[in-house]
Amino acid sequence: MNSFKKNLLKKRYNAERRFQWYGKIAIGLALTFLAVFMFQIFSKGYSAFQKTWIVTEVHYDKELLLIDAESPSKDDLENADYYDVAYKAMTSLDPGLPEEEDRQLIQMVSYKYETEVKDLLLKNPDFLGKIVPIKLTASDDVDQVHKGNYPRDIPEKNRRVNDYQLQIYDMLNERGDILSEFNISFFTSPDSREAELAGIASSFMGTVFSILVCLAFSFPIAVLAAIYLEEFAPKNKFTDFIEVNINNLAAVPSIVFGLLGLGVLLAVFNLPRSTPLVGGITLSLMTLPTIIIAARASLKAVPPSIREAALAMGASNMQTTMHHTVPLSMPGTLSGTIIGLAQALGETAPLILIGMVAFVNTIPGTPVDPAASLPVQIYIWSESAERGFVEKVSACIMVLLAFLILMNLAAQIVRHKFEKKWS
């Protein structure tokens, strides 16, 4: 081998080695970004899954509750006056506090503490007349202090937790009366203006309903369109034009679809504002081209020999399509659908335009109830000033990501499990 050839060979090997390194570096960078991103979210958000409680004692005094009956019924308990009992439960933490300063203690628990006092008695009617321990939701400020997210060293006038409250907190903490438990209410409560009470139930359900509506509208339309275009439509300028437009549609910014939803669904058809129904239909406009493209690609991937086999057996075009081509293309179509839905899941802009950004403190039971959605919830909370919402934003992102990962996993499983092999 002459030296020229040797050099050439060496160059070729070097080029390949360099190329492999570029690839490795690119992947390394991508993984690093992902790791930083994940670390940010997890380190900020994990504390949102812990809820802080303040334990105190409550005396279900019949007189204070204004209950006259000897053996009160459920209605009597329901209609009793819990204000004084709840108030006393909190002020008993520091009996020496003058009455005009009591707000300082009351502010350490959530404003719903009276309801919590009531609920405990309704659940355990035999507590009536007794003194029992009770867990009350700590206010978001105390919650943040307990989680160590609140700096104690800034001047008192700039702090939302004053020195007196810190002193009470420290006392309770020493006694073991500050509890930290898994935050179930984050998953079961709707949104709230108070960070300690806010949960993702309404936005989660809103997202679920939106996705279901989106699936119900986009999947049948998209699959039928794809089958017609791929298997039946004549190939001419008009179908080419349609194809180009479908591809363009997939690239239209989502906010444009939001405007369409606002202008057509809300203004012309008068569908209920802020509901998953409208959100889902708007999202389905976005998902439609994605599913059409995926479905057409997987129809195209079905080997022509299968079509020929069916046609040669005397199957009609319709039978060939429905018996053979469509079933074989389904894994690809379904995984494309799930990926389209996963994209829709993360959409925020169109939902904001159709009003799903409204503050909703009820859990929607149907697609026509007002609701938020997870990405919009993230947006709403990130606008909030309270420190307690910072961790909620990250926690909500974690839930959204988990949802996304599950859907993508489902897409993978569908693709691999149901994909049939042909020779």
Place this chain on the structure above:
Amino acid sequence: MSKIKAENVNVYYGSKQALFDVSIDIAEKEVTALIGPSGCGKSTFLRCFNRMNDVIEICRVEGSIKMDNLELNSRKLDVVRLRENVGMVFQKPNPFPKTIYENVAYGPTIHGIAQSKEEMDQIVETSLKKAALWNEVKDRLDEIGTGLSGGQQQRLCIARAISVSPEVILMDEPCSALDPIATAQIEELIDDLKKEVTIVIVTHSMSQAARVSQKTGFFHLGKLIEFGPTDKIFKNPDNQQTQDYITGRFG
């Protein structure tokens, strides 16, 4: 007895002409082989007999092809009925990615041939027996057809084709993807089948044409150069081009 009579068949792909004035008489219950170099139009011609050229949008067929006095090249023809009577076996085995049973039962199902489950079982069994596959697959009819070996797959395709008892079977290079043993099995099968059906086979292998066919047609550049008894074509052809092709001087 003539089964299919083609007269002055011209086929165009767009503006390109693929077949020029082909006329041929295909005899009933015989094997007719179509040979010729690649791209000579023999497959195109074969696909005229079951109108598979309809699938290709730019393809246009002119001329007359009559099967038992039924004009095949007519807009009014019911293609579904035609393909029930004219089965086809392709170059590459193409069983459906379904079970062996479903593969064979598909034709009888869509054409409503079997009235009951028992009848269908009977059809599947007979078809597989005729295709010399029954003994190999009788215990695993519910396995996927694409899991069989290449030769078995091709015999499954033949079983599928004969399941609707067609009068004619078209074979488009049925052995080109198979090894010699599988090829021998298919050739034996063709020999058996010709007692009941008319077979038209396109093949690249001249020895195969010589072995299985009674009549042979030689195509070149879209024209039918010579057509006659296989013996004559291979031993004493009239045409110099045929002679050259048979002896391997071109193609």
